[in-house]
Amino acid sequence: xxxxxxxxxxxxxxxxxxxxxxxxxxxxxxxxxxxxxxxxxxxxxxxxxxxxxxxxxxxxxxxxxxxxxxxxxxxxxxxxxxxxxxxxxxxxxxxxxxxxxxxxxxxxxxxxxxxxxxxxxxxxxxxxxxxxxxxxxxxxxxxxxxxxxxxxxxxxxxxxxxxxxxxxxxxxxxxxxxxxxxxxxxxxxxxxxxxxxxxxxxxxxxxxxxxxxxxxxxxxxxxxxxxxxxxxxxxxxxxxxxxxxxxxxxxxxxxxxxxxxxxxxxxxxxxxxxxx
Amino acid sequence: xxxxxxxxxxxxxxxxxxxxxxxxxxxxxxxxxxxxxxxxxxxxxxxxxxxxxxxxxxxxxxxxxxxxxxxxxxxxxxxxxxxxxxxxxxxxxxxxxxxxxxxxxxxxxxxxxxxxxxxxxxxxxxxxxxxxxxxxxxxxxxxxxxxxxxxxxxxxxxxxxxxxxxxxxxxxxxxxxxxxxxxxxxxxxxxxxxxxxxxxxxxxxxxxxxxxxxxxxxxxxxxxxxxxxxxxxxxxxxxxxxxxxxxxxxxxxxxxxxxxxxxxxxxxxxxxxxx
Numbered sequence: 325x326x327x328x329x330x331x332x333x334x335x336x337x338x339x340x341x342x343x344x345x346x347x348x349x350x351x352x353x354x355x356x357x358x359x360x361x362x363x364x365x366x367x368x369x370x371x372x373x374x375x376x377x378x379x380x381x382x383x384x385x386x387x388x389x390x391x392x393x394x395x396x397x398x399x400x401x402x403x404x405x406x407x408x409x410x411x412x413x414x415x416x417x418x419x420x421x422x423x424x425x426x427x428x429x430x431x432x433x434x435x436x437x438x439x440x441x442x443x444x445x446x447x448x449x450x451x452x453x454x455x456x457x458x459x460x461x462x463x464x465x466x467x468x469x470x471x472x473x474x475x476x477x478x479x480x481x482x483x484x485x486x487x488x489x490x491x492x493x494x495x496x497x498x499x500x501x502x503x504x505x506x507x508x509x510x511x512x513x514x515x516x517x518x519x520x521x522x523x524x525x526x527x528x529x530x531x532x533x534x535x536x537x538x539x540x541x542x543x544x545x546x547x548x549x550x551x552x553x554x555x556x557x558x559x560x561x562x563x564x565x566x567x568x569x570x571x572x573x574x575x576x577x578x579x580x581x582x583x584x585x586x587x588x589x590x591x592x593x594x595x596x597x598x599x600x
Numbered sequence: 601x602x603x604x605x606x607x608x609x610x611x612x613x614x615x616x617x618x619x620x621x622x623x624x625x626x627x628x629x630x631x632x633x634x635x636x637x638x639x640x641x642x643x644x645x646x647x648x649x650x651x652x653x654x655x656x657x658x659x660x661x662x663x664x665x666x667x668x669x670x671x672x673x674x675x676x677x678x679x680x681x682x683x684x685x686x687x688x689x690x691x692x693x694x695x696x697x698x699x700x701x702x703x704x705x706x707x708x709x710x711x712x713x714x715x716x717x718x719x720x721x722x723x724x725x726x727x728x729x730x731x732x733x734x735x736x737x738x739x740x741x742x743x744x745x746x747x748x749x750x751x752x753x754x755x756x757x758x759x760x761x762x763x764x765x766x767x768x769x770x771x772x773x774x775x776x777x778x779x780x781x782x783x784x785x786x787x788x789x790x791x792x793x794x795x796x797x798x799x800x801x802x803x804x805x806x807x808x809x810x811x812x813x814x815x816x817x818x819x820x821x822x823x824x825x826x827x828x829x830x831x832x833x834x835x836x837x838x839x840x841x842x843x844x845x846x847x848x849x850x851x852x853x854x855x856x857x858x859x860x861x862x863x864x865x866x867x868x869x870x871x872x873x874x875x
Contacts, residue, residue, distance in 0.1 A: 337611050348622045357625070358633060361626070361636060371615070375608040377655075391666070399668075400858045418862070431722045434721070439720075451741070455863065456741070460737065460739070462736040463733075463734055532860040578813075579690060581811050582811055587813050588688060
């Protein structure tokens with residue numbers, strides 16, 4: 325990208341300068357000269373914008389439906405080992421690994437000295453790596469999707485039983501009442517689960533390595549992550565394991581941070597309440 | 601401003617200045633030519649310092665959206681990135697979160713540093729307790745080369761000392777300017793002393809990320825704006841310098857979600873890094 329940027333910058337500056345000088349020396353009407361000047365200045369602005377916007381230049385020429393497509397691929401995929409994300413950019417392969425930092429201490433149970441010491445320890449972690457290291461704290465919605473799905477299945481089943489019993493003349497009124505009560509119970513349970521959103525906090529570190537192949541990048545990043553993990557362990561006195569599979573998706577994908585069923589149930593109830 | 605930016609800004613401004621120099625060649629339209637060149641010059645300078653204003657204006661006027669990756673769309677106002685999952689829209693936005701006050705406190709008064717460190721965990725827990733939606737606080741950091749950083753600091757100190765002595769020898773020295781130079785020299789001196797005591801220099805970029813969900817793009821974006829405003833309010837207690845990220849840097853921070861720069865130079869080229 326850097327080479328392309330320099331090439332574009334030099335080309336635009338050259339075109340702009342040549343156009344500007346040639347225009348003045350041409351024997352053409354002044355209004356035409358002004359038009360050429362406007363083109364030259366526009367190219368000069370393009371040269372200035374290459375500093376930060378080179379990545380948009382080529383996609384902009386292929387714009388469709390007023391949408392610039394930078395990439396139509398998934399942003400990353402999980403390495404087969406499940407311990408890193410793999411990102412391909414041209415011939416380069418990047419791998420990113422995540423390290424969990426489980427902290428069970430709370431400021432409420434520390435005195436002032438312990439708080440200062442804890443803050444100092446944490447600030448030592450940030451200088452663990454020579455390459456950029458990201459320390460993050462994430463608050464996310466606890467995933468109740470499976471639990472909600474089970475309650476929904478159960479609710480559907482008892483509703484079906486209730487419908488069947490209602491039309492079946494052999495069913496006693498007592499049995500119908502019992503089934504109706506069961507339907508109400510599962511409805512209430514689903515509502516109470518959906519209404520309350522439970523949150524949790526996770527602390528983690530992440531680091532990226534560059535390689536020419538997927539294996540090389542994964543191996544390099546795993547090595548770096550293990551060093552950082554050992555450093556975090558030594559500083560904070562905890563076990564900081566590498567994150568895998570769904571744990572990584574939880575901190576990278578919005579639909580894992582806010583699980584689909586958990587939030588859609590909550591939105592549905594909110595809509596019903598507002599409708600009422 | 602880094603060297604690369606100076607080169608880009610310098611050359612493009614020179615081209616506009618050449619235009620002004622040759623404006624006499626446009627006959628009766630020479631004033632128009634000069635005005636166009638001055639306007640371009642101003643535009644280039646604004647583009648260099650405030651592209652986060654110009655770029656969204658450009659995309660809003662033309663109604664241009666950007667697809668950052670499959671299912672990830674940056675709307676025309678360039679202030680969030682939206683993912684569509686089975687008809688639910690997840691909007692992700694970013695805030696800058698520079699802890700300048702903590703850095704400067706550490707450099708000025710030692711006793712103030714302890715007091716701030718002692719209250720920081722409490723403040724953080726209070727924020728976590730009072731925020732009822734998902735958010736992330738990120739701090740990207742890297743250790744600098746001690747020797748080159750020390751040399752850089754010593755160079756800066758030497759230049760400031762030269763400016764200070766020049767100001768003191770002036771006919772009518774300005775006390776405010778002298779105080780400012782002395783303050784800046786003290787800050788650099790304390791950084792050098794911290795390096796001598798074994799502390800490693802660290803560069804860092806901090807930002808906050810939040811995700812909101814909605815049944816439409818607009819609902820998700822509105823919910824996100826609401827969340828961003830709440831985060832700005834609660835993080836005020838940490839004395840953070842907070843601004844919503846729009847434009848080019850939004851795409852960079854989105855990519856940081858799954859891929860970080862692999863070298864310090866790469867990171868420094870993207871943002872103003874605190875050292």
